[in-house]
Amino acid sequence: MRVRPTERFSIILAVLLSLAFGGCGDDPPADPVSGSIATELLSLSASGAEVGKRGKVRLTFTGPVPADTEVVLSSGAPAIVGVAERALVPKGALTSDIGFDGLLIGQAPLFATVGSVTKSTTATVVDKFKLPNARTGNFMMEVGANTSASFSLNATTPEPLEIPIRVTDAVVVGAPPNVAVPAFSSSGSFPVKALAVGSATFAATFGEQTSESTVTVVERAHLTSQSLASVAEVGSTVSLSASVDAILAKPTPATITSSDPQVAAFPAALTMPAGSTFANVLVPTLAPGQTDVTLKFGESTKSTRLTVVAAAQLSSLNFRQWIPAGVSGELSVSLNAQVAAARRVALSSSDPTVLTVPAEVVVAAGQSSATAFPVALKEGTAVITATYNGLSRQFVSRVGVQPTTLSLSATTTLAVGASAQLYVNVSGGIAGATLVNLTSSDPTVIAVPASVLVNGGESFSLSAQKPGKVTLTASVGGVSQKTDITVLDHASVSTFGPNFNVAVGQTLNGYLYLSAVPAPGAVVSFSSSAPAVLAAPSNVVVNDGSTSVSFPLVGLSPGTALVTATIGASSQTAIVYVGGPSTPFVALSSISSGSSTLAVGASTYGYANFNGTFDKDTPIPITFATPGVVNVPGAVPVLAAGQSTVYFPIQAVGAGTTEVSVVLQGIKRTFNIIVVATPTFTWSVPGTVAAGTTQTINISTNAVLPADVVFTLASSSPSATFSTTTLRLPSGAGGGMTLGLTGVSAGTATLTATAGATTLTSNVTVTP
Incomplete structure (x- = not known):
């Protein structure tokens, strides 16, 4: 067929138009982009999820995606987190949230691939979103100060949450009624304003959990510390910093004085900014010498000394x-x-x-x-x-290969029913998990497993079963270590006061200390002899494994109150002066003993200390919670006029544990004594000794002895010798005595120490 020139032109024009405008008719739908794109995946993050509920992963891109874009997803632990294999990010999105299923408690890595870029993150699945059900810390503020407080959930939330805030005293502290936790976050923060002197607790509650903090509002902050380099070269710049105990309401200067301005160029003042408890200033040093630097903040001062040298050494x-x-x-x-x-x-x-x-x-x-x-x-x-x-x-x-070293530690004093952690650490020549042998000198007091597997350092739980004193021994590779633990019948208040000073309207955080770690759930209760002067603190549950208790003292009106702290059958009393000590009061400060563990027939001494003196001789009554364990021979001890300490003898008469108490003028102080029927002896011998060197050996007892005990020492080989053939542990003393062990020549030796029915044995290797 012939085509005329005009027809040929029309056909060519049609083809060109088709190429230029993409053809005729409607465009076909575009396929999702799954290959390379100009916009790339920048990051991947994940929220948490509750078991049986949905969480989210968030994809963030370097810019809006140019077209519908396919994402390939996978879970590294599909039993914990389930996620769809593919999802579509719509055109124009800068971020995209994709759901996943929380299946089991745990963590799972998640992966997302867009084009050639793969990103990963970790998703956490919890049983429920929770707040820590605990006190999160206390702090102080000046009246008018502003700060922010925060709390954290146990995992990031996939959706925004609003959590109510409750304040116990809105006159003292102001805070919003609610705080928002954004999606993909686990924490929320909120402003706190100090309104009036006093104390208030704010609590965030979510479900059944409550997170609390106590704010103490004071009229004026006090200087608590200052920091300054002690020695600096001439020409260097040192930093002088200061801290106060309360968040400041306004910028407040601390004046600076220097005893020698020629040594360093200190400014006249350091301004502490509002909303802070800390500030610092840089100071150039000028010449060799010393200067005493004093910071004065209100009525409180701190001093330190700066030495400037010509050249460091x-x-x-x-x-x-x-x-x-x-x-x-x-x-x-x-x-x-x-x-x-x-x-x-x-x-x-x-x-x-x-x-x-x-x-x-x-x-x-x-x-x-x-x-x-x-x-x-x-x-x-x-x-x-x-x-x-x-x-x-x-x-x-x-x-080279370091010789094996072993360390052993545990809480030294427990009450019956308490638990503690035994920490075992193995280092040196042994690599990886190591089997460490354990023994207890009295498994009826504290039992231990025959062996434990230790990889570096491990902690193992111990349980106190009955009163007594026990030595735990760990051994591995010829090396052994010991630790002693005392188990008391019960925990008592050992240190409380003896006095506190509280301003009217002030809340003071006080502390007391127990004689032993108590059984779980132990409660310390308080009473006040003058509730109008000082309110009795609320009951405090002792934290597991702890021997200290914190409590608030709130001054209500001027005067003096006796506060009694009680745990079980044990109590102690402290004096609290509200508004300052207006009348002299001679109080029992503390009582103690020279030794806490005696063998039957042994003696020690006790002593009672007072914060002042009486103008006449004063009898000091001594009582014992358990009769027949110890006694005080002779007459009732008497504190002589003008003296502040009285000593009294203590005689061990029968095995057991007892609390020794003194009560005078309403103040009670106590300590514990353990009496063992038969003392036990241990010694520490190194596994190796180098030839030509001498190492120290200690033979010790767990109790004060009623009579001298003499050990005879022997070595099976001349390669190792003792510095003496006998060692005497004297009566009236506990602890131990030392002697020398000398490596003479390469070889091995069995060492023995014998006293009556007691024989201690160890092997030693003498290295060249």
């Missing part, structure tokens, strides 16, 4: 005593002063084939120390030397 060099071959360790060099400019400290190694060190380390301007990283190359010993300004310091380091 090298003070110390520290590194690892043992380091494995093939690794590096941190070495620290310290000068005795903050330097004005960078200072170079030369380093060297006595054997660079064993341990190589950098040629120098630089102490930066304004600092007094610096670090370097020597590298251990092979087994051996090297001496590191640091030299600066004509002085040198040395440190001996050994490269």
Whole structure:
């Protein structure tokens, strides 16, 4: 078919128009973008979720997506978090939230891929969103001060939450009725304003949980601390800082005085900003010398001394005593002063084939120390030397496998029914999990498993079963360690007061201390002899594992009140002066004993201290909670006129535990005595001793002895010898005595110490 020129032109024009405008008719729907796009996935975050409910992941892009965009999703723990495999992000979105299912309590990694970019995050699934059901801390504010408080949930929330805030005294503290927690957040903050002197608690409640903080509002803050470098070079700049005990309502100056203005250019004042409890100022040093610097804030003052030197000197060099071959360790060099400019400290190694060190380390301007990283190359010993300004310091380091070291610690005093943690740490030559053997000198008091698996450091729970004193021993690789624990029949108040001073309208946080960790759920109750002067604090539940109790004292009107703290059958009393001590009051401050554990027949002494003196001889009655354990021989002790301390003898007559008490003028003080039927003995012997060296051995007893005990010492081999053949533990004393163990030549020896029916045995290896 022939086409005429005009027709050919029309066809070409139609083709060109088609190419230019994409053809004729409606465009087909665009496919979701799943390949490379100009806008990329920037980040991925996840909220938390409750079991059986939905959480969210949030995708954030570098810009609005140019078209509907497909996201590929996956869960690293699908049993915990379930998520759809694919989702669509709509065109124009900068962020996109995609739901997931919370299936089981735990954490799961989540992954999202857009184009060639993959991001990851972690989602947490909880049983319920909760607040910590506890007190979150106390703080102080001046009247008129503003600050903010916050609380945290146990996981981030997928949706915004509003949590009510309750204030116990809106006259004292102002706070909003509600606080918002944004989506993808776990915390909320709210403003707090101090309105009047007093104390108030604000509480955030969510479900069955309540998070509380107590605010004490005072008329004026007081200076609590100041900080200043003690030694600095001439030309350096030091920082003087100060802290007060309450958040300030307005900018407040603290005046600065210097005993020698020629040494450093201190300003006349340091202004503490409103809403803060801290401020600092930079001070240039001018000339060598000393100046005493005093800060005065209101009626409170703090002083410190600054010494300025012409040049710093090298003070110390520290590194690892043992380091494995093939690794590096941190070495620290310290000068005795903050330097004005960078200072170079030369380093060297006595054997660079064993341990190589950098040629120098630089102490930066304004600092007094610096670090370097020597590298251990092979087994051996090297001496590191640091030299600066004509002085040198040395440190001996050994490269190789460190001998095994073992440490053992636990709370030393428990009450029956209490629990504590035994901490076991193994380090040195043993790598990975290690089986450590445990023994108890009396499993009826505290029992321990025969062995525990320890990887570095581990804690294990102990339970106090009956009164007594027990020695726990851990051993591994020829090394052993011991710790002693005393179990009392009950916890008592050991330290309370003896006096407190509270202003009218003020709330003072007081503390008391118990003689032992009590059984879980123990309660300390309080009573006041003058409720119109001082209200009795509310009951306090002792925190598990703790021996201290915090309580508020609120001064209501001028006067004196006796406050009694009671736990179980034990109580102590303290004097509280409200508005200042208006009348003299001689009070029993404390009572104690020379030793807390005796063997039957042994003696010690007790003493009672007073905060003043009486004008006449005063009998001091001593009572015992459990008869037949100890007694006070002779007449009732008498505190002589003009004296503030009285001593009295204590005789152990029968095995058991008793509380010893003194009550005078309504003030009660106590301490505990344990009497054991038969004392036990232990000794500490090193597993290895180097030939030509002497190490110290200690033989100790758990109780004061009624008579001297003499141990006969022997070694099965001349490779190790004792410094003496006998060791005497004297009567009337507890603790222990020491002697020397000398390594004579390479070999092994069995060491024994024998006294009557008691024989202590240990093996020792003498190394070349």
